[in-house]
Amino acid sequence: MKNWENLLNPDYYITKGGLWIILFIIFAETGLFVGFFLPGDSLLFVSGIYATTIISESFGSTGSDYMDTTILATLIAVAAILGNMAGYWFGYKSGPVLYEKKDTWLFKKKYLFKAHDFFDDHGRIAVIMARFLPIVRTFAPIVAGIVKMDKARFTLYNIIGGVLWSFSLVYGGHYLDKMFRDQMGIDLKSHLELIILILVVITTVPVIIKFMSKAKKKTSKTD
Template sequence: MGIVNFFINLLKNPRGAIAGWIAMGVAPTLGFIFLIVFIETGVVFFPFLPGDSLLFAAGCFAAVDATTGKAALPLNLLLPVVWAAPIIGDECNFFIGRFFGTRIIESGKVKAMTPERIDKTQAMIDKWGPLAVFLGRFFPFIRTFMPFISGISGMKWRRFAPFSVLGGLVWSSLFTLLGYFFGGVRFVQEHFELVIVFILLISLAPTVIGLVKAKFGKKKSAGADAEGETA
């Protein structure tokens, strides 16, 4: 139950979680941030972890506090950590998919890996090729499934890796620096939880829209088939 409560608290309040880590020191905090981002990206069983909001919150702590004149986290140490975590995670997940992917899907143990999400991820790969690896980085759930499905699909690692590295660098830099530059804004500080929810909604919107379109598309297709059979 301890690990479950840890993840629930992290989802509910990433800023509070990081504040608690900082009390233990900079090194443990950077270690926790690396671990969470790595797990979200590199372990297909944890697609629900809040990578976007965690990076934003970490960036806020890297900004200089106006009252103390100091930053709780040094940006020059934070950035290499958030760069490395998604890149290493992607490579691990790719090879998990390559060697164990079929058995994991057939086991049905990854409940979040629904047929709709698998189909959406595979459709992105079919349409965009390795560029889908870069684009998928910006969508929750899909960024966890993309390297996994890429490994299953037989994509060559030398095609996967450059787009994986680029996506990891751009994604982690974007959300960390957004927190760094805007975390000190008074509105953001006073309504931090709302800002985090807004980030989550923006991140999830394309995935939700895609799933809704796919669902209604199937219904329309089934209806058209039924009409054709009746005719």
């Protein structure tokens, strides 16, 4: 049971696997079907707390907290961008098959057309904001590929979203830890479970609210 719990624990990947495992997880979690259960936001935040250690053990420290943290955030951004591109490519290639697929109780072709319209109207927001939503960020690039969102637009917003996501969370983890230690004498490394729980709540609440809102609208229409 403990081994399964470790799969959701970002601290486990950081201490046992280091930089390359972190980058692989980010790549998988942002564009591969199998990566939807992996930690994303919490992994970035906790990686920021350990930024200097991670870079020091991988390449050797630059001697600057800021530079070490920036290098880590940049590498994570690249992994996230490439992960989304892989997801987009998969969706783009598999899209024609889905458009020809007959409707079933599980699959409705009309949802593809709705998704196409959504990405046409809100492509920028969809690609960028999906970065900050668990599970959604895994499937958003795949859907964007399936509905043939313009490649140039997707690439641009993919880069913007990847940079915003990685830098905000990695910097947030690093400098909040530094602030708490310097001003309050609190080491965030000693409270990782609480931090992860808070991050999970913050990132999943919008998804739950959106789902409940849609369910309520559907119920009101049937009434």
